[in-house]
Amino acid sequence: MAAGRHFRNDKQMPSFYVMATIAVFVALCLIGMWMLSSPSGDEVVPRGESILVSEREGVHEKKESEPQQFEESAGDVEQETQEKVEQSPLTQSDSPEDGSETGEDNKEPETVDSEENKEPETVDNEEKKEPEADPDTEKPTPDVQGDHEEVKGKDEEGTQEEEKGSDLEESGAAQSEIQIETKEVPNNNWETQASESKEEKETVAGEEQNPDEGVASEETPNDEEDGAKKAGSEDKSGSDEWSLCNAEGAADYIPCLDNKEAIKNLPSSKHYEHRERHCPSSPPTCLVPLPQDYHSPVPWPKSRNEVWFSNVPHPGLVSYKKDQNWVKKAGDKLMFPGGGTQFKHGAVHYIEFIEQTLPDIALGNHTRVILDVGCGVASFGGYLFDKEVLAMSFAPKDEHEAQIQLALERGIPAISAVMGTQRLVFPSNVFDAVHCARCRVPWHIDGGKLLLELNRxxxxxxxxxxxxxxxxxxGAEDVAIWKDMVALTAAICWELVARTTDSSTGVGVAIFHKPTTNFCYETRKQSSPPLCDSDDKPDAAWYIPMTACIHKLPSDEDARGIEWPTEWPLRLTTAPTWLASEKGVYGKPAAADFRSDTEHWERVVDKSYLHGLGIDWSKIRNVMDMKAVYGGFAAALASQPVWVINVVPFDAADTLPIIFDRGLFGIYHDWCESFSSYPRTYDLLHSDHLLDRLKKRCSVKAVIVEIDRLLRPDGWVIFREKINNVKEIEALLKSLNWEVRMTYIKNEEGLLAVQKTRWRPEATF
Structure with a gap:
C-alpha cells in the first residue's frame, strides 16, 4: 500500500508541475501577443468603420491609469503595414462607443481632441520620411481582408457583394504611402483673390491682408432664396434633420443662379445681369431631390454619345435644336450625334477644318487648354479629348434648357457662366486659345468690353x-458686324491670321492672334480702347466688374506670360520658368515646391487612391479638386480617363496660373457659396484641408450640403482633414446615410473616404 501510495504521489507531482509550467507558458504567450499586437501610430480602418487615435500606449512603459507617448518611426513601414488594427466607431463624443471589437474587453482605445504641438511637415520632410522601395511594403497585408470582415457594421449590410471586386487586399501596401499631413506654410508673398480684388480691399479697409487667414467674402444681396431653407449660425453640424428643397425645379437647383427674389429686384437685365451669380445671404441646407427613375450614369466614353433621359429629363433642347443635330431623344436615352449649329458634318470634321485653316495652332502640342464660349452641349470640347486638348466650356443657365447639365452628364467639362457685367473667374493670360462657334455674344458693343475680357x-x-x-x-447686318469686329480687333492689336470657309459645309472661321509684346499698344495712333490703369490688377476675378480697357502685357523677362509653356505633355510636370524667382507656397523655392508637390501626389494617387480605397475608377469621369494648390492631384490622374477641375479658393494663395501653365484648368471659388454647376454632376470630389479656414465664415453643414448637391449618387469624396474636422464631417455624412468606406488616422491628421448613397428624406410638401 505504501509503495502504491508513493507511486501515485510520484505521478501526481510531475502532473502538477507540468500544468503549472503550461499555465506560465500560456501567460507568457498572451503577454507576448499583447505586446506584439500593440498598434503603431498609423491606423487604417476599411469600409464603414472609423477610428480616432493620435497618441498610442508605449510597449515598454505601459500604465493602466494614463496613456503613454509612443514615438513613431516613419521608416517602420513593415510593422505599420502588417499590424492588425484595433478599431472603434467614431462618434461626436470623446470616448468610443461600447462594443469595440478589440479582443481586450477591459480596454478602450484612447482619443485625443487637441492638436499636437508639432509644426506641419513640409514636402521636404515627407520625402525624407518616405521609405526606400521595400519588397515587404509592396505586398498586400494578410490581415486587411480579415479585418474588413471583422469590423463590417450596419453601414456595410447589403454592400459586401457589390464591393467584392474592389482591390482592398492591396490596401496594406497603400497605407504606407497615404500622406495626410497638412503641408501648407503661411507665405505672405502670394496674392489671393481676396487681396487682388479692389472691392475686397474696400470691404476690409484697414485690415491686414494675410493670404493664410480667412477673409470675409464679398457680401451678396441679402435676399431670401426661393423655397430653400437657409443655414444660420445656430445650425448644429451633426443635425440629422434633413429636408428636401421645395423650390420650383428643385432637382436642378443652383442656389446662386436660381435666387429668384434677387433676380426680380435687379434694376436691369440689359447686360445679362439676371444670368450672373446672385447668392443667398446664407447658404441653403436643404437637399436637392433626385429625378424620378434616376440611373447610374452611362460610363465614358459611351456617355459622349448617349445618356439616360431620366437623369436629365429636359425635352426642350431636343425640340428647340431638332434641326441642328445637337441632341435627339431615342427611347429612354438622349443621343448626341456629335453635331451642332456649326458642326454640320460633326464636331470631328469641324476640328479638322480648324487645324487645316491654321496648322500653327498645333492642337494637343502647342495648344492644350481652350476656353469654349457659348458651348451648347459641349460637343466641341468632347471631341477635343481625342486631340489631347482640354476645353473649359461654359454657357448660361437660360432658355436653352440644361445644356451645361447635358454636357456634364456626358462626361465633358463645363460650368454655367455668362459674358455679362463681371469678369470670368479665371486669371489673366492663361488660355492657349478661345473658341466661339455661333455664340450669341455681341463682342463689338459697349466699347468692346466683352472681347476685352477675352483678351484678359x-x-x-x-x-x-x-x-x-x-x-x-x-447680309447687311452680318457685314456691318464684321466691319466693327475688324476695327475692334485691330484697335486691341489682334492680328487676323486666317479667314476661310469650309466648302463642304458653307461654315466659315476667322482666327485672330494676340500679340506677345506691348509694342503695338505703345505705338497705336488712337488710344481707344484705353490701356487699363496701373492699379487695375488683371488677375483679380472674384466679383470684379468688367472694364473696357486693355491690360498691358508683362514686360519683365522672367514675368509670367512672357514665355509660352513647354509643349504638352512635358508641360504637365515641368515647373514654369517664371517660378524661378518666386518663393513657393510651402516655403521652399517655388520650382522645388512644385516638383515636391508633384512627386507627393504621384505617390498618394498611385499607392493609395487608385488601389487602396476600394474606388471603382471605371465609374469615375468628372473629378473636382476642391482646394488645389499646384494641381498635383490632377496631374497624378492625367493618365486616367478622367478630367479634373482645380478649384482655388478665393482666399487661398493664387496658384491657379501655375495650374494652367502645366496644361490643366481650374476656377476661383468661395465654398461658402454654391458652385456654378448643376446637381449630380461630379463622380469624385477631393478636399485637402479645406475646412479649417472655411468654417470661420460658414457652417460645415452648409459645405457638406453643397458637396451632396454636386456629387452623383454612388459618387465618392476623399477628405483629408484634421481629426476634429473628420469627426464633424463623418457625423454629418452618417446622418445623410452615406457609406464610410475608410478612415485613416496619423497623429492629428485623418483621411476619410466616403460614398454617397441614393437616400433622400421624405418630401414634406
Missing amino acids: VLRPGGYFIWSATPVYWK
Missing part, C-alpha cells in the same frame, strides 16, 4: 477662333 484671359500669342455668321454671311 487669353495667353499672349494665343488665338481667338471665331466661327459665326458675320465671318461668312453677306
Whole structure:
C-alpha cells in the first residue's frame, strides 16, 4: 500500500508541475501577443468603420491609469503595414462607443481632441520620411481582408457583394504611402483673390491682408432664396434633420443662379445681369431631390454619345435644336450625334477644318487648354479629348434648357457662366486659345468690353477662333458686324491670321492672334480702347466688374506670360520658368515646391487612391479638386480617363496660373457659396484641408450640403482633414446615410473616404 501510495504521489507531482509550467507558458504567450499586437501610430480602418487615435500606449512603459507617448518611426513601414488594427466607431463624443471589437474587453482605445504641438511637415520632410522601395511594403497585408470582415457594421449590410471586386487586399501596401499631413506654410508673398480684388480691399479697409487667414467674402444681396431653407449660425453640424428643397425645379437647383427674389429686384437685365451669380445671404441646407427613375450614369466614353433621359429629363433642347443635330431623344436615352449649329458634318470634321485653316495652332502640342464660349452641349470640347486638348466650356443657365447639365452628364467639362457685367473667374493670360462657334455674344458693343475680357484671359500669342455668321454671311447686318469686329480687333492689336470657309459645309472661321509684346499698344495712333490703369490688377476675378480697357502685357523677362509653356505633355510636370524667382507656397523655392508637390501626389494617387480605397475608377469621369494648390492631384490622374477641375479658393494663395501653365484648368471659388454647376454632376470630389479656414465664415453643414448637391449618387469624396474636422464631417455624412468606406488616422491628421448613397428624406410638401 505504501509503495502504491508513493507511486501515485510520484505521478501526481510531475502532473502538477507540468500544468503549472503550461499555465506560465500560456501567460507568457498572451503577454507576448499583447505586446506584439500593440498598434503603431498609423491606423487604417476599411469600409464603414472609423477610428480616432493620435497618441498610442508605449510597449515598454505601459500604465493602466494614463496613456503613454509612443514615438513613431516613419521608416517602420513593415510593422505599420502588417499590424492588425484595433478599431472603434467614431462618434461626436470623446470616448468610443461600447462594443469595440478589440479582443481586450477591459480596454478602450484612447482619443485625443487637441492638436499636437508639432509644426506641419513640409514636402521636404515627407520625402525624407518616405521609405526606400521595400519588397515587404509592396505586398498586400494578410490581415486587411480579415479585418474588413471583422469590423463590417450596419453601414456595410447589403454592400459586401457589390464591393467584392474592389482591390482592398492591396490596401496594406497603400497605407504606407497615404500622406495626410497638412503641408501648407503661411507665405505672405502670394496674392489671393481676396487681396487682388479692389472691392475686397474696400470691404476690409484697414485690415491686414494675410493670404493664410480667412477673409470675409464679398457680401451678396441679402435676399431670401426661393423655397430653400437657409443655414444660420445656430445650425448644429451633426443635425440629422434633413429636408428636401421645395423650390420650383428643385432637382436642378443652383442656389446662386436660381435666387429668384434677387433676380426680380435687379434694376436691369440689359447686360445679362439676371444670368450672373446672385447668392443667398446664407447658404441653403436643404437637399436637392433626385429625378424620378434616376440611373447610374452611362460610363465614358459611351456617355459622349448617349445618356439616360431620366437623369436629365429636359425635352426642350431636343425640340428647340431638332434641326441642328445637337441632341435627339431615342427611347429612354438622349443621343448626341456629335453635331451642332456649326458642326454640320460633326464636331470631328469641324476640328479638322480648324487645324487645316491654321496648322500653327498645333492642337494637343502647342495648344492644350481652350476656353469654349457659348458651348451648347459641349460637343466641341468632347471631341477635343481625342486631340489631347482640354476645353473649359461654359454657357448660361437660360432658355436653352440644361445644356451645361447635358454636357456634364456626358462626361465633358463645363460650368454655367455668362459674358455679362463681371469678369470670368479665371486669371489673366492663361488660355492657349478661345473658341466661339455661333455664340450669341455681341463682342463689338459697349466699347468692346466683352472681347476685352477675352483678351484678359487669353495667353499672349494665343488665338481667338471665331466661327459665326458675320465671318461668312453677306447680309447687311452680318457685314456691318464684321466691319466693327475688324476695327475692334485691330484697335486691341489682334492680328487676323486666317479667314476661310469650309466648302463642304458653307461654315466659315476667322482666327485672330494676340500679340506677345506691348509694342503695338505703345505705338497705336488712337488710344481707344484705353490701356487699363496701373492699379487695375488683371488677375483679380472674384466679383470684379468688367472694364473696357486693355491690360498691358508683362514686360519683365522672367514675368509670367512672357514665355509660352513647354509643349504638352512635358508641360504637365515641368515647373514654369517664371517660378524661378518666386518663393513657393510651402516655403521652399517655388520650382522645388512644385516638383515636391508633384512627386507627393504621384505617390498618394498611385499607392493609395487608385488601389487602396476600394474606388471603382471605371465609374469615375468628372473629378473636382476642391482646394488645389499646384494641381498635383490632377496631374497624378492625367493618365486616367478622367478630367479634373482645380478649384482655388478665393482666399487661398493664387496658384491657379501655375495650374494652367502645366496644361490643366481650374476656377476661383468661395465654398461658402454654391458652385456654378448643376446637381449630380461630379463622380469624385477631393478636399485637402479645406475646412479649417472655411468654417470661420460658414457652417460645415452648409459645405457638406453643397458637396451632396454636386456629387452623383454612388459618387465618392476623399477628405483629408484634421481629426476634429473628420469627426464633424463623418457625423454629418452618417446622418445623410452615406457609406464610410475608410478612415485613416496619423497623429492629428485623418483621411476619410466616403460614398454617397441614393437616400433622400421624405418630401414634406
